[in-house]
Amino acid sequence: MEQTRELVIDGLSKHFGDKAVVKNVSLELQRGEIVALLGPSGCGKTTTLRMVAGLAAPDGGEIRHRDRILVSATRGVSLPPERRNVGMVFQSYALWPHMTVRENVSYPLRIRKVARPEIDERAARVLTLIGLGDLGGRLITQLSGGQQQRVALARALIYEPALMLFDEPFSNLDAQLRVQMRLELKALRRKVEMTGFFVTHDQTEALSIADRIAIMRDGRVEQVGTPRDIYKKPATRFVRDFLGRAFALRGRVVRDGGLAIALDEGAGVIAIPGSAPALSGGEEVEVSIRPEYVSVTPLAANAAPAALTGRIVDLLFNGDTFEAHLSVGGQSVTMTLPTGRDWVEGEPVAIVLDAGNLQLWHSGAVVPLGAA
Amino acid sequence: MTASAHLEAGAPPVETPLALRLIRRHGGHLPAVLVALALTFLILYPLASVVYGSFFGTAAKGVAVQSWADALRQPGLLEALWNTVKVAAGVQIIGMPVAVGISWLLARTDIPGRGVFEFGFWILFFLPALGVVNGWLLFFDPTYGLANSFLLRWGLVEAAPFDMYSYWGIVFAHLSTYAIAVKVMLLTPAFRNFDGALEEAARICGAGRVQTFFRIVVPALLPAILIVFVMSLIRSFESFEIELFLGIPANFTVYSTRIYTLMAQDPPELQAAGILASSILMVMLPLVVLQRWISVRRSYVVVTGRGARGPATLGWLRWPSCLAMVLALGFIGVLPLALLVLGSFMKLFGFFSLAEPWTTDHWHTLFADVTFSTALVNTLTIGLASALAAVLCYTIVAYCTVRGRSTALRGYLDLLSWLPATVPGIILSLGFLTMVLNVGLLRPLYGTIGIIVLANFLASITLGTQIIKVAMLQIGSDIEEAGRVVGGSWLRTFRSILLPLALPAIAVMAVMVFAVSIRQVGAIVLLSTGQTRPLSILQLEFLASGILGPAAVIGVILVALSLVAGLIVRWIGLRYSVQERS
Numbered sequence: 001m002e003q004t005r006e007l008v009i010d011g012l013s014k015h016f017g018d019k020a021v022v023k024n025v026s027l028e029l030q031r032g033e034i035v036a037l038l039g040p041s042g043c044g045k046t047t048t049l050r051m052v053a054g055l056a057a058p059d060g061g062e063i064r065h066r067d068r069i070l071v072s073a074t075r076g077v078s079l080p081p082e083r084r085n086v087g088m089v090f091q092s093y094a095l096w097p098h099m100t101v102r103e104n105v106s107y108p109l110r111i112r113k114v115a116r117p118e119i120d121e122r123a124a125r126v127l128t129l130i131g132l133g134d135l136g137g138r139l140i141t142q143l144s145g146g147q148q149q150r151v152a153l154a155r156a157l158i159y160e161p162a163l164m165l166f167d168e169p170f171s172n173l174d175a176q177l178r179v180q181m182r183l184e185l186k187a188l189r190r191k192v193e194m195t196g197f198f199v200t201h202d203q204t205e206a207l208s209i210a211d212r213i214a215i216m217r218d219g220r221v222e223q224v225g226t227p228r229d230i231y232k233k234p235a236t237r238f239v240r241d242f243l244g245r246a247f248a249l250r251g252r253v254v255r256d257g258g259l260a261i262a263l264d265e266g267a268g269v270i271a272i273p274g275s276a277p278a279l280s281g282g283e284e285v286e287v288s289i290r291p292e293y294v295s296v297t298p299l300a301a302n303a304a305p306a307a308l309t310g311r312i313v314d315l316l317f318n319g320d321t322f323e324a325h326l327s328v329g330g331q332s333v334t335m336t337l338p339t340g341r342d343w344v345e346g347e348p349v350a351i352v353l354d355a356g357n358l359q360l361w362h363s364g365a366v367v368p369l370g371a372a
Numbered sequence: 373m374t375a376s377a378h379l380e381a382g383a384p385p386v387e388t389p390l391a392l393r394l395i396r397r398h399g400g401h402l403p404a405v406l407v408a409l410a411l412t413f414l415i416l417y418p419l420a421s422v423v424y425g426s427f428f429g430t431a432a433k434g435v436a437v438q439s440w441a442d443a444l445r446q447p448g449l450l451e452a453l454w455n456t457v458k459v460a461a462g463v464q465i466i467g468m469p470v471a472v473g474i475s476w477l478l479a480r481t482d483i484p485g486r487g488v489f490e491f492g493f494w495i496l497f498f499l500p501a502l503g504v505v506n507g508w509l510l511f512f513d514p515t516y517g518l519a520n521s522f523l524l525r526w527g528l529v530e531a532a533p534f535d536m537y538s539y540w541g542i543v544f545a546h547l548s549t550y551a552i553a554v555k556v557m558l559l560t561p562a563f564r565n566f567d568g569a570l571e572e573a574a575r576i577c578g579a580g581r582v583q584t585f586f587r588i589v590v591p592a593l594l595p596a597i598l599i600v601f602v603m604s605l606i607r608s609f610e611s612f613e614i615e616l617f618l619g620i621p622a623n624f625t626v627y628s629t630r631i632y633t634l635m636a637q638d639p640p641e642l643q644a645a646g647i648l649a650s651s652i653l654m655v656m657l658p659l660v661v662l663q664r665w666i667s668v669r670r671s672y673v674v675v676t677g678r679g680a681r682g683p684a685t686l687g688w689l690r691w692p693s694c695l696a697m698v699l700a701l702g703f704i705g706v707l708p709l710a711l712l713v714l715g716s717f718m719k720l721f722g723f724f725s726l727a728e729p730w731t732t733d734h735w736h737t738l739f740a741d742v743t744f745s746t747a748l749v750n751t752l753t754i755g756l757a758s759a760l761a762a763v764l765c766y767t768i769v770a771y772c773t774v775r776g777r778s779t780a781l782r783g784y785l786d787l788l789s790w791l792p793a794t795v796p797g798i799i800l801s802l803g804f805l806t807m808v809l810n811v812g813l814l815r816p817l818y819g820t821i822g823i824i825v826l827a828n829f830l831a832s833i834t835l836g837t838q839i840i841k842v843a844m845l846q847i848g849s850d851i852e853e854a855g856r857v858v859g860g861s862w863l864r865t866f867r868s869i870l871l872p873l874a875l876p877a878i879a880v881m882a883v884m885v886f887a888v889s890i891r892q893v894g895a896i897v898l899l900s901t902g903q904t905r906p907l908s909i910l911q912l913e914f915l916a917s918g919i920l921g922p923a924a925v926i927g928v929i930l931v932a933l934s935l936v937a938g939l940i941v942r943w944i945g946l947r948y949s950v951q952e953r954s
Contacts, residue, residue, distance in 0.1 A: 055572050081575035088576045094569035098591040107587075108577035155577065165576075 004031040006195045012061035014047055021047050023219040036198045036210035044219040045199045049165050053088055054081035087156030088165040093148045095140045101151050102136035108159040126154045146177045164196030182208055203243050215239050237364055247333055248288040255281045267329030268308035273355045274369030286361040291335055293354035307350040315345045404772040404781050411788045418803025425806050426646030443647050452630035460608035462543040463551050471555030479563035481686050484694045490560055492701045496553035498938040500891035502613050502911055503927030505545045507712030512536045516722035537622045545614045548704040555600050562596035602663045609652055609796045612894035617915045627652050628798040635898055649799045660794045716928050721920035734921040751890050751906040753821055758828040758889035759882040762836045770840035793834035797894025805898045819901045831895040832885045843877030876948035880941050887937035891930055
């Protein structure tokens with residue numbers, strides 16, 4: 001896909017009273033790309049989306065779509081929402097209760113004064129596309145939550161807006177339906193080109209739907225990147241812990257030839273493949289890795305020399321897995337263990353970390369690793 | 373020693389009597405059944421006797437019984453019906469759009485002082501109409517009204533343009549008392565709950581502000597507007613005292629005042645009154661069914677609970693619209709009350725031109741007058757007794773409606789407790805009168821305070837049970853079940869868990885019933901006698917005979933009592949309502 005800049009958000013800020021909810025946010029959208037705005041509630045992601053839609057006015061900064069300025073606080077320009085040509089799927093769906101499914105979906109075209117036969121034809125097409133071809137005559141109240149969700153999507157798609165905005169669209173659905181809607185959205189994107197933002201507080205949703213993720217916290221963008229990059233190489237501790245579980249241990253820097261981190265109580269030494277000139281020997285650092293890159297085995301006499309040693313303190317049976325709370329050199333970490341073997345509490349284990357996926361942290365920030 | 377120990381000791385098994393077994397099996401239904409039976413009698417019997425009377429009159433009076441068709445040809449009957457429709461139409465056609473506009477301003481915009489204004493309309497709804505209209509006379513009386521004399525003095529008009537004693541005077545009196553206020557009270561919360569995302573979705577889809585308002589907002593709010601409209605129409609048949617006081621001098625009768633004059637004749641024309649009442653009930657029936665249908669079906673509910681994000685900004689119109697609202701509320705709320713107080717201190721009501729117009733004589737003489745003190749005692753007795761009866765009975769009715777064991781019975785009770793709100797007071801009054809005259813067992817009630825309290829009891833039952841019902845629904849049955857599970861009996865749980873939790877609502881209800889009862893006119897006007905007459909009826913009699921100064925004194929007293937009641941309700945509401953916080 002060619003890289004064309006579709007939307008530029010430049011230094012956007014917004015205050016509610018004294019409280020700054022969006023602080024100098026800058027983001028770019030490429031054509032055909034969906035970027036998830038991910039963060040805990042109150043981080044400013046929805047406000048950012050609403051400023052793109054024209055439902056909230058920024059106090060500072062600018063939003064441009066191709067060569068159109070949608071809003072600019074400095075130049076005092078602001079297009080009303082109806083002239084921005086964006087589509088939006090609301091958290092509450094916001095379907096109009098006094099209209100049928102078909103009327104809801106065709107309303108945007110009626111506003112655009114499209115000819116009646118074409119409206120009917122396009123409404124039928126988009127309803128078929130989302131799998132509600134035969135429910136056009138229903139009232140909104142006669143639909144299930146999932147069906148309402150689809151109608152909301154159809155209403156946003158029908159006029160082929162330049163931008164699609166999703167405001168936590170699946171958060172009102174139950175877990176099963178949510179997974180299904182993710183799949184359907186993915187399938188839909190193969191048929192229809194969509195560029196836009198997807199606001200969510202659900203990291204799995206963001207990871208599985210978006211082409212890129214912008215993690216927001218306290219009104220700022222903390223990190224932007226592809227789901228895989230951002231998951232494997234989080235830039236901040238907040239991103240690391242928000243996106244999933246981390247296997248993290250503290251230790252002291254050891255420099256004898258290479259770089260290594262020694263754990264307390266002789267639990268082992270972690271060799272680091274790379275150099276970190278900023279760190280001096282004896283300094284306390286944190287080593288972290290995603291649990292998928294950790295293997296835990298029963299401690300045997302012939303354990304790999306690079307292995308750390310630990311002990312299972314608590315074991316919770318989850319059906320398909322065990323949740324094991326391990327003690328490693330006096331520190332506790334949580335791991336998921338396969339059920340193929342009968343683990344027991346108190347059992348000593350050997351722990352091997354995949355060196356290629358390690359990250360070093362010093363006073364809350366990632367330590368960049370140079371070539372060894 | 374426990375029951376099982378008895379059995380083990382070899383006590384002979386006793387055959388339980390059938391009645392006892394029935395009570396054990398169905399006993400849980402018994403309270404609800406008794407309540408339903410009592411209510412059915414109290415509500416349906418008066419109505420039935422009105423309809424019966426319209427066909428057969430009362431045999432006792434020896435008045436010739438006519439056919440419906442002949443009776444309808446009596447002079448004035450059809451005209452009274454037509455006038456009723458005219459007043460209802462005038463009030464609704466003006467009141468509805470005004471109320472929709474005000475509610476929209478209060479609920480959906482950033483007009484300063486929204487909360488205060490909403491409270492203002494709520495207080496307005498609380499005020500007794502007669503006092504307010506009494507105050508208006510100082511302003512709009514055809515001969516001495518201030519507005520008329522002002523315009524005449526400045527030569528702006530040739531003849532006095534305003535006349536309270538006219539069709540338009542009656543319409544204005546309705547609008548300035550409760551007609552607009554009650555609509556604003558009902559519409560504002562509905563408008564506030566409207567999900568602002570519906571508007572936003574329309575804007576995003578390409579609709580402009582105006583288009584969004586007419587194509588999305590108005591149609592989506594239409595059910596709420598419609599139900600308020602139907603309720604207001606039903607309520608407009610309720611009106612009596614304004615028409616009696618302003619209409620009779622203008623020779624303008626509506627059905628309710630006509631019933632009153634028919635019954636005031638000697639001998640009373642029960643049949644004609646019954647025919648008028650039955651005709652109105654027939655006209656109302658479709659409205660009543662429609663209202664029930666809409667409210668039970670709840671059609672499409674726009675309420676999402678999420679509410680709107682940020683009200684519409686009025687921009688530079690903010691302060692002008694705030695000012696307009698202040699002036700409007702000041703005009704229809706504060707002005708007539710100020711005039712009423714002034715009027716109670718005037719030597720000759722309305723004559724500001726006298727050399728020494730002010731006096732406290734009305735207050736002195738009235739308080740020395742035994743008629744007045746009897747009426748004052750009656751008013752307080754009736755108010756307190758009605759509130760007490762309400763606390764005792766509405767709580768039980770509401771409880772049976774919310775927690776009764778049988779769904780069908782619950783539905784029936786709900787319908788029964790809702791029905792009286794739709795029956796105009798004068799018809800209720802007529803029905804009660806025929807009921808005590810016809811049922812031997814009840815005849816001793818005639819001419820007592822008891823029958824007035826009973827009429828008030830029925831007139832307030834809808835409002836009262838509704839308040840308790842809402843509170844009990846919010847308390848939730850699990851809280852009560854928890855009380856049972858830990859070992860409390862039903863009575864103990866009711867007393868120590870449900871009642872304390874519902875207490876604020878019960879207190880609010882008692883005060884409201886008190887306020888409604890002391891200003892009650894229509895539902896009791898045919899039932900009160902010289903001995904049992906409360907202040908509201910005495911005030912009406914004064915007004916109807918042009919004794920305006922003393923009437924103003926009573927007006928001030930009733931308005932003051934109502935205001936105090938309103939403030940108490942507000943205070944309890946603010947202090948204890950947790951549910952209103954979102």
